[in-house]
Amino acid sequence: MAIMGPSGCGKSTLLDALAGRLSSNARQTGDILINGRKQRLAYGTSAYVTQDDTLITTLTVKEAVYYSAQLQLPDSMSMAEKKERAEMTIREMGLQDAMNTRIGGWGSKGISGGQKRRVSICIEILTHPKLLFLDEPTSGLDSAASYYVMSRIARLDQKDGNRRTVISSIHQPSSDVFQLFDSLCLLCAGKVVYFGPASEANEFFTLNGFPCPTLQNPSDHFLKTINKDFERDLEQGVEDAFTAEAAINTLTKAYQSSDNYQQVKRLATEICKKNCGTLEERSRSSFGTQCLVLTRRSFVNMYRDLGYYWLRVAIYVLLALGLATLFNNLGSSYNSIQV
Numbered sequence: 001m002a003i004m005g006p007s008g009c010g011k012s013t014l015l016d017a018l019a020g021r022l023s024s025n026a027r028q029t030g031d032i033l034i035n036g037r038k039q040r041l042a043y044g045t046s047a048y049v050t051q052d053d054t055l056i057t058t059l060t061v062k063e064a065v066y067y068s069a070q071l072q073l074p075d076s077m078s079m080a081e082k083k084e085r086a087e088m089t090i091r092e093m094g095l096q097d098a099m100n101t102r103i104g105g106w107g108s109k110g111i112s113g114g115q116k117r118r119v120s121i122c123i124e125i126l127t128h129p130k131l132l133f134l135d136e137p138t139s140g141l142d143s144a145a146s147y148y149v150m151s152r153i154a155r156l157d158q159k160d161g162n163r164r165t166v167i168s169s170i171h172q173p174s175s176d177v178f179q180l181f182d183s184l185c186l187l188c189a190g191k192v193v194y195f196g197p198a199s200e201a202n203e204f205f206t207l208n209g210f211p212c213p214t215l216q217n218p219s220d221h222f223l224k225t226i227n228k229d230f231e232r233d234l235e236q237g238v239e240d241a242f243t244a245e246a247a248i249n250t251l252t253k254a255y256q257s258s259d260n261y262q263q264v265k266r267l268a269t270e271i272c273k274k275n276c277g278t279l280e281e282r283s284r285s286s287f288g289t290q291c292l293v294l295t296r297r298s299f300v301n302m303y304r305d306l307g308y309y310w311l312r313v314a315i316y317v318l319l320a321l322g323l324a325t326l327f328n329n330l331g332s333s334y335n336s337i338q339v
């Protein structure tokens, strides 16, 4: 899934929120559910490629990826297997020629910015995580490199036949890269302008009065339509000044009354019903609807709790009877002693 939108619209913040990386003092509302449940991800299930590359500048590309492989991959893998995985990932990211070059930093020039980006991706995809977050993975890459990197990320599924979820923010996907996305989440100032199949976004814009001009990359057109940061009247005349604002309002409203929106809500509710195990009242679900989920396991829990209750009552009754018998016996012995 691609998260797109003008700079500053909240793409990284949304990724951070989904990955549970927002700082503790950030105010956050709504629920983040994994397969319909509120749960923590097990270690190694997810990985996050941040916007800034945090790499050890004195290591070479090979060393950085090898060390990561040794630290992250399970003990069940032999050293040779770990090395092979590291080398294969380096090749997949097109870094074979830079393998023995230092990463470098302020003091010493090393690999390029785009190569650093690919090393960061290498380190995170080594473990083939089930859930992968990427914050602008293609920044600093030329269009061909962007395509190869994104297509290899999209092909991670084919490694072991397991399906994976990849959520990536991206600024300027070429039309080739755009075709790799299954879903698109288009944001503007924190609001969802469109969320649904990437292949249907063009039709959504056309139906709402913003058709993509012929021979223009659809993703460029979407971003141009919803960018209100720049005064267009300087370039296009005063009558166009509020076009972006009006377009955002039209599209946001159209999305909320669209079939896609209803479908997303239905799907989320279905996933919740299928997978939620406990009686939970969600004051507000992710999509702002009231949702009370009562499932088979909730009933099981309820019966179990009732069982515990009656067991406790029975123990108290037995204790009371025991004490009463004891006092009764003590009373009779006292009476017989007196006699």
Ligand SMILES: Nc1ncnc2c1ncn2[C@@H]1O[C@H](COP(=O)(O)OP(=O)(O)OP(=O)(O)O)[C@@H](O)[C@H]1O
Pocket: 005, 006, 007, 008, 009, 010, 011, 012, 013, 014, 190
């Ligand atoms: N839902 C939100 N509510 C309030 N503030 C938000 C929200 N989303 C983002 N912000 C704020 O907006 C600013 C920009 O957010 P963020 O860095 O996520 O944007 P971005 O789309 O990733 O930008 P860029 O593409 O330039 O990296 C940040 O200060 C962030 O705290």
